[in-house]
Amino acid sequence: MSADETNGPDVVGRNPSDRGSSGQEDWRPARESKAQRAWTPGQPKKARSIRATFTSSVLVMEAFVLVFFGLAMFGVNRGTPMAPWALGISLALAAVAVLDCALVRKPVGLWIGWVIQILLVASAFIEYTMAIVGVGFGLAWWYAVTKGAQIDRENVQRAEAEARWREEHPDAV
CATH class of the missing domain: 1.20.1270 (Substrate Binding Domain Of Dnak; Chain:A; Domain 2)
Structure with a gap:
């Protein structure tokens, strides 16, 4: 399987040199909401009532x-x-x-x-x-x-x- 097939269609249009920069990781989908873009791994979830x-x-x-x-x-x-x-x-x-x-x-x-x-x-x-x-x-x-x-x-x-x-x-x- 090539590198393009593993990334899938979610990351179409992303520049490979952007990988690793905040909000541009290769595991992130191409379209995200504002809350999704602001999320980082390890960030605590907001408590629900x-x-x-x-x-x-x-x-x-x-x-x-x-x-x-x-x-x-x-x-x-x-x-x-x-x-x-x-x-x-x-x-x-x-x-x-x-x-x-x-x-x-x-x-x-x-x-x-x-x-x-x-x-x-x-x-x-x-x-x-x-x-x-x-x-x-x-x-x-x-x-x-x-x-x-x-x-x-x-x-x-x-x-x-x-x-x-x-x-x-x-x-x-």
Whole structure:
């Protein structure tokens, strides 16, 4: 196999004399994002928020439930003035739940999530079985917020301890 075949089509257009210079290594693909170009081997990964991941998961699942709830209420109450309102409000609330996923890293996003939980429980006044669903999602939301924050704190403590250890033992890595 020749040298051109091992490099593959990823590095087409690269000057062979550029190999080894920062950002022009032969293993890098030809097209990279800004974050990919800035990355270097051994660079620590940016920590992701577990609370944001957990709460976003709950909100997306709630959005599906809200869509199906709206469709069910539309079908059950077809022909009444309530039907389009029930569908419209539940679809709007589902959209808010999905859009709130972008805000869960901030306190306002968590408050919006709590409001969605209250409205989901309140939907039991329209359909009594939604009380079970609302309470279940409320508990899931509470767990995602509290346990996610606890795991995030533990991850920060672990990263700080690892950084201190790396400073104390520079030749161990």
